[in-house]
Amino acid sequence: MTSKQSRDRILRGDPNTPLWVGMVALRLVTYCFAVVATITHQPDYQRPWLSWVMLGGITAWTAYTVPAYLRGYGRKPAIVYTDVLLTCAMLLTSLWILAPEHYILTPLITTVWASSAPVALAVLRGWPHGFAAGLLVAICTAVARGVINLDVTRDAVLLCGAGLVIGMSSAQARASAEQLRRALRTEAATAERERLARSIHDSVLQVLARVRRRGNELGGDAVELATLAGEQEIALRKLVSSGPQESGPAGETDLGGRLQMLRSPRVQVAVPGAEVLVAEEVASELLAAVGEALTNVANHAGPDAHAWVLLEELPNELVISVRDDGPGIPEGRLQAAEAEGRLGIARSMCGRMSDLGGSVELETTPGEGTEWELRLPRPAGQRRADGKGAKR
Amino acid sequence: MTETPISVMVVDDHPLWRDGVARDLSERGFEVRATAGDVASAVRIASAARPDVVLMDLNLGTASGVEAILAIAKDLPDTRVLVLSASGEHADVLEAVKAGASGYLVKSASAEELVDAVQRTAEGDPVFTAGLAGLVLGEYRRMAASPESGDEAPRLTERETEVMRLVAKGLTAKQIATRLKISHRTVENHVRSTLRKLQLHSRIDLVRYAIEHGLDE
Numbered sequence: 305m306t307s308k309q310s311r312d313r314i315l316r317g318d319p320n321t322p323l324w325v326g327m328v329a330l331r332l333v334t335y336c337f338a339v340v341a342t343i344t345h346q347p348d349y350q351r352p353w354l355s356w357v358m359l360g361g362i363t364a365w366t367a368y369t370v371p372a373y374l375r376g377y378g379r380k381p382a383i384v385y386t387d388v389l390l391t392c393a394m395l396l397t398s399l400w401i402l403a404p405e406h407y408i409l410t411p412l413i414t415t416v417w418a419s420s421a422p423v424a425l426a427v428l429r430g431w432p433h434g435f436a437a438g439l440l441v442a443i444c445t446a447v448a449r450g451v452i453n454l455d456v457t458r459d460a461v462l463l464c465g466a467g468l469v470i471g472m473s474s475a476q477a478r479a480s481a482e483q484l485r486r487a488l489r490t491e492a493a494t495a496e497r498e499r500l501a502r503s504i505h506d507s508v509l510q511v512l513a514r515v516r517r518r519g520n521e522l523g524g525d526a527v528e529l530a531t532l533a534g535e536q537e538i539a540l541r542k543l544v545s546s547g548p549q550e551s552g553p554a555g556e557t558d559l560g561g562r563l564q565m566l567r568s569p570r571v572q573v574a575v576p577g578a579e580v581l582v583a584e585e586v587a588s589e590l591l592a593a594v595g596e597a598l599t600n601v602a603n604h605a606g607p608d609a610h611a612w613v614l615l616e617e618l619p620n621e622l623v624i625s626v627r628d629d630g631p632g633i634p635e636g637r638l639q640a641a642e643a644e645g646r647l648g649i650a651r652s653m654c655g656r657m658s659d660l661g662g663s664v665e666l667e668t669t670p671g672e673g674t675e676w677e678l679r680l681p682r683p684a685g686q687r688r689a690d691g692k693g694a695k696r
Numbered sequence: 697m698t699e700t701p702i703s704v705m706v707v708d709d710h711p712l713w714r715d716g717v718a719r720d721l722s723e724r725g726f727e728v729r730a731t732a733g734d735v736a737s738a739v740r741i742a743s744a745a746r747p748d749v750v751l752m753d754l755n756l757g758t759a760s761g762v763e764a765i766l767a768i769a770k771d772l773p774d775t776r777v778l779v780l781s782a783s784g785e786h787a788d789v790l791e792a793v794k795a796g797a798s799g800y801l802v803k804s805a806s807a808e809e810l811v812d813a814v815q816r817t818a819e820g821d822p823v824f825t826a827g828l829a830g831l832v833l834g835e836y837r838r839m840a841a842s843p844e845s846g847d848e849a850p851r852l853t854e855r856e857t858e859v860m861r862l863v864a865k866g867l868t869a870k871q872i873a874t875r876l877k878i879s880h881r882t883v884e885n886h887v888r889s890t891l892r893k894l895q896l897h898s899r900i901d902l903v904r905y906a907i908e909h910g911l912d913e
Contacts, residue, residue, distance in 0.1 A: 507710065510782065510803055514716050517807065569806070574826045574864040576834020577790045612826050612866030616833060619841060627865045675865070 319481030320474050323427045324373050327470075331420040335366045338417045348410040350403040358397055358413045365390060366417075373424065384421075384428045388437045391421040392444045399448055407450050418445070422467040431471025438467035498561075504540065512537035513569075541568070556581040559622070562591055563615055571598060575615040580622065586660060590624060590678065593656045593664075597626040597676045605630020605674065621682055627675040632668045653678070701727040702818045705745055707738040707764065708753040708780070713803070717751065717780070720807045726814065735759040739767040747775060748818045752797065754781045754788045762791045769796030778817045780810075790831050793891065794898035799823025824887050829864035832890060833857070839897075850893040859886040 342359045349355050369387060372378025391414060398412040412418070418441050426434020442460030446452050512533045519530025559582045560575035567573045582590070594613060601611045609630035616623045653676070657664045662680035704726050708714040711733070718728045730745040732738040734756055742750055750768060754761040765777050777797040781789055789800055799822055801813045813823045839849035852860065862872045873880045
């Protein structure tokens with residue numbers, strides 16, 4: 305359930321919500337500064353009443369924006385731009401509140417609270433807006449102070465810097481969320497495709513296989529029906545197995561699942577229960593190599609030969625065995641084929657496997673079939689045995 | 697198959713498939729004593745019909761046949777369960793075997809293979825297809841590699857692994873016996889012990905789970 309909730313949050317929610325929470329915390333903390341500063345600096349003010357009015361304004365605006373930003377209904381350009389302008393305007397009233405001899409040293413009426421508005425704009429619109437808002441607040445500070453000294457410059461650097469950095473991280477969060485959204489959508493589409501493929505395997509293919517078998521047993525006109533059903537069965541099986549394979553989150557695919565698609569009345573496939581994840585390109589090459597071995601069975605071991613494909617995941621290598629019960633390859637025939645210049649399966653398979661850094665072994669005894677063993681070393685730790693095993 | 701025919705029950709939620717299999721089997725001299733399409737009726741009917749062999753599909757609509765296998769293995773110790781499943785149900789097949797099924801056959805198997813499998817199941821031989829051997833090998837290796845299972849996880853002897861690999865490559869017990877120069881009986885014993893260790897381990901797991909969660913009977 306929680307994973308579904310987090311998925312919903314990713315799909316629909318605002319990826320910048322954590323940044324908004326941080327911004328609200330900043331506003332609340334800096335608000336406390338404003339309150340304390342207003343109380344303690346009363347002697348420096350020429351119009352104490354105006355300082356209370358402004359503190360009231362700061363309080364009201366903080367009270368309005370905190371829930372508005374937290375719940376999300378305030379995360380709109382109109383409100384956030386207003387936030388920045390209102391902050392600047394309140395900051396400038398310091399000119400009428402502070403006694404002129406205190407312009408330079410006494411904190412302005414908004415104190416550090418003024419930094420929260422540029423941060424809000426940075427979260428909403430990214431770094432150019434955040435930087436500009438920081439600069440605007442800095443300029444107002446300079447105007448209110450009437451000088452450009454070390455303090456004013458430092459404030460300007462901090463305000464612009466905050467707008468810049470927060471703005472960049474908000475844009476980054478948005479971009480990552482978009483990528484994640486796309487990945488989740490792809491994943492959902494893949495899962496749906498697999499579900500369809502499974503249910504076709506479970507139902508339609510079974511019925512077609514049944515019709516074909518029964519039709520051939522009955523003979524007569526039913527044989528034609530059986531042939532038609534058989535053709536459709538093969539076509540559908542191909543369609544299900546050769547559809548575009550979407551890859552997993554890291555471009556990985558379950559080799560076991562892919563090999564199983566090779567299953568047919570003449571080919572049995574044995575794989576472990578847990579997923580065997582390999583890179584998409586590696587899976588395609590291995591599948592092509594196995595496909596060549598199976599084609600070889602069909603071409604040379606006779607129409608009645610069966611084949612078995614076994615996938616094993618050892619701690620540091622993958623082993624795929626392809627065995628048939630045909631007559632076997634007479635000694636020297638592979639070499640003869642190669643000598644004739646025909647691109648024999650042996651060369652093509654060995655080429656594929658050595659490109660991947662693996663090897664091929666052939667074992668054949670006349671009369672006892674042929675067995676190919678494809679080995680692909682894998683660095684330790686690449687194994688992910690606890691994926692979808694049948695662990696209770 | 698002369699005096700007393702082997703009695704069979706077919707459990708599958710697909711009527712066309714269920715009736716087809718039932719007909720195939722009765723045409724070849726088996727007594728199809730009952731059929732069922734869901735877990736609840738499968739368990740109920742099985743305890744009344746007491747067949748020698750239950751042919752169980754694992755994909756029964758919303759429920760899994762594994763539950764039915766657990767119930768049948770508990771109530772009817774003399775009834776053997778042969779799983780007849782479509783491809784792509786790995787975790788389920790392993791669970792079924794751990795629950796007490798004594799064999800597994802893919803649905804694309806021919807009628808002759810089906811008849812042979814039912815006969816062997818009735819005689820008490822595990823029907824160990826290449827596919828199931830691959831799953832079991834993978835499961836043993838998964839347990840060996842998984843850090844949590846530690847030393848308690850059952851392990852295959854070198855010979856058992858060798859036999860299991862050959863089964864997974866489609867060799868018959870006879871061919872394996874010839875290749876390893878051991879007797880046909882020894883091969884079958886290796887296969888049986890491989891299966892038994894897995895079932896026992898899963899039962900120990902279940903009991904431990906029950907004790908830890910206060911469900912001890």
